[in-house]
Amino acid sequence: MNALPCRRQLHPAPPMAGGFTLVELLVALTVGIILLAAAIPSFSDNLLAVRLGNHTSALAGALQKARSEAIKRNTVIGVCASANGSDCAVTGGWEQGWIVLAGSTVLEYQQALPNGHRLGERDGTLRLNFQPTGVGVTPAQFTACRATPQSRLARTLSVSTTGLTTAISTTVDSCP
Numbered sequence: 001m002n003a004l005p006c007r008r009q010l011h012p013a014p015p016m017a018g019g020f021t022l023v024e025l026l027v028a029l030t031v032g033i034i035l036l037a038a039a040i041p042s043f044s045d046n047l048l049a050v051r052l053g054n055h056t057s058a059l060a061g062a063l064q065k066a067r068s069e070a071i072k073r074n075t076v077i078g079v080c081a082s083a084n085g086s087d088c089a090v091t092g093g094w095e096q097g098w099i100v101l102a103g104s105t106v107l108e109y110q111q112a113l114p115n116g117h118r119l120g121e122r123d124g125t126l127r128l129n130f131q132p133t134g135v136g137v138t139p140a141q142f143t144a145c146r147a148t149p150q151s152r153l154a155r156t157l158s159v160s161t162t163g164l165t166t167a168i169s170t171t172v173d174s175c176p
Contacts, residue, residue: 045151045153048146048151048153049153049155049169051114051117052117052144052145052146052153052154052155052169053155053167053169055113055117055119055144055155056119056142056144056155056156056157056167057167058110059094059098059110059119059142059157060157060165060167062079062098062100062108062110063079063128063130063159063163063165064163064165065100065107065108066078066079066100066107066128066130067130067134067137067163068134069100069102069107069130070130070131070132070134071132071133071134073102073132074132075102075103075132076129076130076131076132077100077101077102077107077129077130078100078101078127078128078129078130079098079099079100079101079127079128079130080098080099080101080126080127080128081093081094081096081097081098081126081127082096082097082098082099082109083096083097083112085097085099085106085109085111086099086106088101088126088127089126090126091126092126093118093119093120093121093176094119094120094121094126094142095112095113095117095118095119095120096112097109097110097111097112097113098110113144115148116146116147116148116149117144117145117146117147118143118144118145118146118147118175118176119142119143119144120142120143120176121140121141121142122140122141122142122143123140123141125138125140128140128159130163134162134163135161135162135163136161137159137160137161137162137163138161139158139159139160139161140158140159141156141157141158141159142156142157142158142159143155143156143157143170143172143176144156144157145172145175145176146175147175147176150174150175151175152171152172152173153169153171154169154170154171154172154175155167155168155169155170156168156169156170
């Protein structure tokens with residue numbers, strides 16, 4: 001019988017290794033970086049919108065507290081811009097902070113907004129007084145925005161003569 005010689009492989013072929021080639025890895029990283037670069041501005045805008053909403057919500061809360069305290073105490077309660085937390089400001093905007101006052105007693109104090117953020121009243125009003133009936137407050141419209149770095153996003157808080165507050169998201173050409 002003729003036997004075929006046994007062929008033995010001296011170096012067997014290595015098994016197929018799983019994973020990515022360097023080119024595939026670079027393409028995947030490039031796509032990921034492009035997607036991340038597109039998402040960051042959107043995330044920043046959402047974060048700013050939340051912060052502006054927090055500013056107007058804090059002011060709306062102070063206004064509602066002033067209205068309810070005026071009714072409860074049967075006296076005029078004021079809300080005014082305040083830089084020091086004890087006296088009403090005569091200049092500047094509401095971004096310096098505000099206080100709720102019963103006579104000369106401070107009921108609530110809100111600290112200043114972060115640098116670059118603005119909160120101004122359309123007519124420059126720095127004080128709102130709530131009557132014991134809960135109505136008769138001077139109508140006001142506040143706008144919260146970011147001046148530095150400039151953004152078009154804004155939040156508007158409107159106060160009616162009955163003390164009802166309404167907040168909406170909006171845009172502005174420039175933040176005062």
